[in-house]
Amino acid sequence: xxxxxxxxxxxxxxxxxxxxxxxxxxxxxxxxxxxxxxxxxxxxxxxxxxxxxxxxxxxxxxxxxxxxxxxxxxxxxxxxxxxxxxxxxxxxxxxxxxxxxxxxxxxxxxxxxxxxxxxxxxxxxxxxxxxxxxxxxxxxxxxxxxxxxxxxxxxxxxxxxxxxxxxxxxxxxxxxxxxxxxxxxxxxxxxxxxxxxxxxxxxxxxxxxxxxxxxxxxxxxxxxxxxxxxxxxxxxxxxxxxxxxxxxxxxxxxxxxxxxxxxxxxxxxxxxxxxxxxxxxxxxxxxxxxxxxxxxxxxxxxxxxxxxxxxxxxxxxxxxxxxxxxxxxxxxxxxxxxxxxxxxxxxxxxxxxxxxxxxxxxxxxxxxxxxxxxxxxx
Amino acid sequence: xxxxxxxxxxxxxxxxxxxxxxxxxxxxxxxxxxxxxxxxxxxxxxxxxxxxxxxxxxxxxxxxxxxxxxxxxxxxxxxxxxxxxxxxxxxxxxxxxxxxxxxxxxxxxxxxxxxxxxxxxxxxxxxxxxxxxxxxxxxxxxxxxxxxxxxxxxxxxxxxxxxxxxxxxxxxxxxxxxxxxxxxxxxxxxxxxxxxxxxxxxxxxxxxxxxxxxxxxxxxxxxxxxxxxxxxxxxxxxxxxxxxxxxxxxxxxxxxxxxxxxxxxxxxxxxxxxxxxxxxxxxxxxxxxxxxxxxxxxxxxxxxxxxxxxxxxxxxxxxxxxxxxxxxxxxxxxxxxxxxxxxxxxxxxxxxxxxxxxxxxxxxxxxxxxxxxxxxxxxxxxxxxxxxxxxxxxxxxxxxxxxxxxxxxxxxxxxxxxxxxxxxxxxxxxxxxxxxxxxxxxxxxxxxxxxxxxxxxxxxxxxxxxxxxxxxxxxxxxxxxxxxxxxxxxxxx
Numbered sequence: 114x115x116x117x118x119x120x121x122x123x124x125x126x127x128x129x130x131x132x133x134x135x136x137x138x139x140x141x142x143x144x145x146x147x148x149x150x151x152x153x154x155x156x157x158x159x160x161x162x163x164x165x166x167x168x169x170x171x172x173x174x175x176x177x178x179x180x181x182x183x184x185x186x187x188x189x190x191x192x193x194x195x196x197x198x199x200x201x202x203x204x205x206x207x208x209x210x211x212x213x214x215x216x217x218x219x220x221x222x223x224x225x226x227x228x229x230x231x232x233x234x235x236x237x238x239x240x241x242x243x244x245x246x247x248x249x250x251x252x253x254x255x256x257x258x259x260x261x262x263x264x265x266x267x268x269x270x271x272x273x274x275x276x277x278x279x280x281x282x283x284x285x286x287x288x289x290x291x292x293x294x295x296x297x298x299x300x301x302x303x304x305x306x307x308x309x310x311x312x313x314x315x316x317x318x319x320x321x322x323x324x325x326x327x328x329x330x331x332x333x334x335x336x337x338x339x340x341x342x343x344x345x346x347x348x349x350x351x352x353x354x355x356x357x358x359x360x361x362x363x364x365x366x367x368x369x370x371x372x373x374x375x376x377x378x379x380x381x382x383x384x385x386x387x388x389x390x391x392x393x394x395x396x397x398x399x400x401x402x403x404x405x406x407x408x409x410x411x412x413x414x415x416x417x418x419x420x421x422x423x424x425x426x427x428x429x430x431x432x433x434x435x436x437x438x439x440x441x442x443x444x445x446x447x448x449x450x451x452x453x454x455x456x457x458x459x460x461x462x463x464x465x466x467x468x469x470x471x472x473x474x475x476x477x478x479x480x481x482x483x484x485x486x487x488x489x490x491x
Numbered sequence: 492x493x494x495x496x497x498x499x500x501x502x503x504x505x506x507x508x509x510x511x512x513x514x515x516x517x518x519x520x521x522x523x524x525x526x527x528x529x530x531x532x533x534x535x536x537x538x539x540x541x542x543x544x545x546x547x548x549x550x551x552x553x554x555x556x557x558x559x560x561x562x563x564x565x566x567x568x569x570x571x572x573x574x575x576x577x578x579x580x581x582x583x584x585x586x587x588x589x590x591x592x593x594x595x596x597x598x599x600x601x602x603x604x605x606x607x608x609x610x611x612x613x614x615x616x617x618x619x620x621x622x623x624x625x626x627x628x629x630x631x632x633x634x635x636x637x638x639x640x641x642x643x644x645x646x647x648x649x650x651x652x653x654x655x656x657x658x659x660x661x662x663x664x665x666x667x668x669x670x671x672x673x674x675x676x677x678x679x680x681x682x683x684x685x686x687x688x689x690x691x692x693x694x695x696x697x698x699x700x701x702x703x704x705x706x707x708x709x710x711x712x713x714x715x716x717x718x719x720x721x722x723x724x725x726x727x728x729x730x731x732x733x734x735x736x737x738x739x740x741x742x743x744x745x746x747x748x749x750x751x752x753x754x755x756x757x758x759x760x761x762x763x764x765x766x767x768x769x770x771x772x773x774x775x776x777x778x779x780x781x782x783x784x785x786x787x788x789x790x791x792x793x794x795x796x797x798x799x800x801x802x803x804x805x806x807x808x809x810x811x812x813x814x815x816x817x818x819x820x821x822x823x824x825x826x827x828x829x830x831x832x833x834x835x836x837x838x839x840x841x842x843x844x845x846x847x848x849x850x851x852x853x854x855x856x857x858x859x860x861x862x863x864x865x866x867x868x869x870x871x872x873x874x875x876x877x878x879x880x881x882x883x884x885x886x887x888x889x890x891x892x893x894x895x896x897x898x899x900x901x902x903x904x905x906x907x908x909x910x911x912x913x914x915x916x917x918x919x920x921x922x923x924x925x926x927x928x929x930x931x932x933x934x935x936x937x938x939x940x941x942x943x944x945x946x947x948x949x950x951x952x953x954x955x956x957x958x959x960x961x962x963x964x965x966x967x968x969x970x971x972x973x974x975x976x977x978x979x980x981x982x983x984x
Contacts, residue, residue: 170844170846171742172738172741172742172845172846173741173844173845173846174741195744196744234659234663237691237694238659238662238663247933247937249933251933251937252933253931253933253934253937254930254934255934257842257909257910257911257929258844258909259842259843259844259874259875259909259910259911259914260655260656260842260874260875261651261655261660261842261871261874261875261876261914261915262842262911262913262914263648263649263651263660263698263913263914263915263916263917263918264911264912264913264918264922264926264929265918265926265929265930265938265956266695266698266699266938266941266942267649267662267694267695267697267698267699268695268937268938268941269694270662270691270693270694270695270697271690271691271694271695273691273694274690274691275690275691279690290746291744291745291746314604317606318603318606318628318715319715320714320715320716320717320718320783320784321784322783348784348786348787349786349787349790351786351790352783352784352786352787352790354786355784355785355786355787356784359718359784396684396685396686397684398602398605398682398683398684399604399605399606400602400604400605421684421685442684443682443683443684444684444686445684445686445687445688447686447688462688462689463688465688465689466678466679468672468676468677468678469678469679469680469689469692470689472672472678472692472944472945473689473690473692475943475944475945476690476692476695476941476944477690478940478944479937479940479941479943479944480937480940480941491689
């Protein structure tokens with residue numbers, strides 16, 4: 114395993130790998146190594162030395178950091194200035210049984226968004242610029258460190274969710290936003306999925322700018338009857354009281370304020386950590402969620418993003434059924450946790466339409482013609 | 492402006508190409524001179540070129556057949572929405588088929604349950620909002636051409652508008668597009684589920700300026716209109732004070748729905764154009780919108796008022812919806828109002844880090860002296876997106892050339908302070924030759940290879956965005972030196 118701590122070293126390493134036609138796996142905190150198709154026994158490039166905040170400009174609403182900066186570090190530095198990252202990164206390390214440290218680059222590369230995606234968008238919506246080293250061993254940048262830019266192709270979009278297959282990232286610049294000082298969770302208890310999701314969609318389509326909208330059946334949240342719809346609202350004290358009143362107006366007075374913030378545990382997938390079998394993240398149109406969960410007929414599941422994201426634990430034998438249900442709903446079932454054999458067989462996502470797959474391969478080749486970076490991962 | 496040379500062999504085959512397109516779209520081929528004249532320019536109106544032929548498909552199958560034909564015959568394609576591009580993105584080619592998407596303007600589905608609308612590309616930006624506003628919804632991106640510009644064009648340019656700081660650009664408000672590739676294949680990127688199951692090609696295609704494919708269907712998110720919107724107008728004695736106020740508002744944690752800056756000269760021209768009630772005699776004016784729930788908006792308005800006062804400005808709040816609309820009507824008429832100052836205008840578009848604002852404003856004043864041309868500044872202050880308006884008289888010899896050089900220097904200045912050539916208008920032909928100021932040759936080559944992944948023959952919108960003309964097989968071996976124009980032997984267009 115090689116370690117690097119600078120862009121110059123990344124260039125040197127990639128050039129050598131290119132000469133030797135030697136593919137490699139890129140690892141930072143290592144918490145997401147078990148996601149996607151296994152890359153086999155390849156040499157590893159340890160980029161964890163590429164860490165730390167490069168420049169934080171609160172008044173510009175941007176932060177530039179090396180990709181292996183721990184998520185905890187960046188969120189606490191931003192919080193000191195009353196700000197948060199433009200997207201809501203999710204740390205899946207407990208679910209995936211990793212002792213590693215979840216990083217900014219890892220969250221962006223895996224498009225790992227928590228419950229806040231509903232309101233704040235995904236990593237791709239707030240990554241303004243990056244630096245990286247392409248498969249020719251050339252350092253390059255994509256995007257720019259300003260909040261509004263349409264100059265040339267929007268490459269930052271591509272590296273989000275690319276699982277490190279396009280380049281070795283060396284620097285990331287994200288938008289940041291003011292962090293609302295307070296948050297509360299409201300709970301509509303003892304409702305079946307259909308009713309719970311309808312309530313969540315009502316809030317999603319309101320002007321309340323909710324920070325989280327999830328439905329948990331009784332199996333995932335004992336003591337709430339058939340299940341609970343959870344609504345997380347944010348703001349300063351007065352606006353928050355106003356939002357709560359408006360939520361009551363939309364959903365009735367039976368909505369109760371609860372003390373605990375359950376959303377971190379929802380976003381991290383840790384509620385599924387101790388359950389056996391595969392863990393899926395299925396994205397569907399939110400209004401399809403009640404029908405999809407009925408078809409899935411699973412014991413252990415929950416719906417985040419007002420139904421747009423369904424987390425699911427399922428037996429390995431159910432894999433093709435899960436994928437078929439997702440496909441019928443024009444959704445995507447991502448296999449987040451599975452054995453190495455299962456991930457090799459099933460892939461991260463279902464196979465794409467051939468024309469789209471061809472296009473994806475051609476775009477990958479534009480960055481990495483020799484297939485050096487995380488080959489086959491995704 | 493230098494464009495790739497016209498392929499005389501294609502021009503010579505015009506009659507045959509027209510006939511073939513008539514087979515595909517019997518009722519939608521424009522080939523007569525007067526008809527084509529309608530399409531000879533977009534909103535970068537200093538540049539004109541008659542297209543080889545214009546075809547107006549009315550469905551995706553026709554688009555697919557046109558692109559299959561174009562690939563087979565090696566004929567360039569220039570996609571066009573409403574032709575409102577300010578960067579020449581839809582400037583035709585003498586040897587190219589102009590494919591106008593204006594007839595595909597159906598709203599296919601309004602899905603309130605999922606908060607989205609499915610439309611054809613020729614639907615105008617404003618018509619999306621109009622279709623849903625009775626139910627309290629709207630489509631957030633609002634470029635100032637929104638009455639005319641189409642959503643397909645918005646996707647191609649990743650259009651912005653007044654409210655990007657809070658609500659993002661087109662790319663942040665899209666769920667999916669259906670794209671026809673060169674060769675006619677139809678692919679769907681994204682969808683109502685918001686997932687793609689692969690690389691984010693939707694993100695790549697958005698803002699690709701007609702270089703990768705033709706969009707035939709778009710799924711946009713719609714948002715619930717905020718319950719309360721209030722508008723504040725602030726005037727300042729110095730431009731620097733106004734700039735400092737913008738920075739202070741952002742640093743304070745307020746995210747205004749919009750924050751617009753205009754200098755005194757622009758404000759006066761606008762005031763004499765449509766009387767929105769702008770105070771005369773100020774050096775700069777800010778217009779700030781706050782939206783959200785009542786308490787959020789009250790907090791934002793009172794904070795902004797305090798900050799304006801601290802920065803030495805004077806704030807006035809619009810008292811009712813009518814006055815609000817009037818204040819905004821002035822800003823939206825800014826470009827037209829420039830006619831009060833001079834017969835011609837170029838609207839520039841660059842983004843800078845906000846802290847560089849005072850420096851950039853000073854430098855622009857110096858450039859104005861150097862080129863002996865006047866200019867005004869209106870810009871989206873919240874996100875640092877400048878729109879310097881250079882005023883000139885095209886009838887006076889040399890003024891147009893000086894105006895272009897002035898504009899190019901402003902954009903170089905933006906890049907120099909860490910900003911970009913385009914915040915929302917796109918590169919098109921207008922800024923193409925400045926791309927080498929912003930990107931290294933390796934970076935341009937990489938973007939060129941991405942283009943090749945979609946269009947190995949280089950048939951989509953040739954001569955736009957990228958300064959080099961290299962064929963895909965040569966990619967990776969491009970040499971660009973400084974800002975020097977490649978292919979200097981090409982005739983001036």
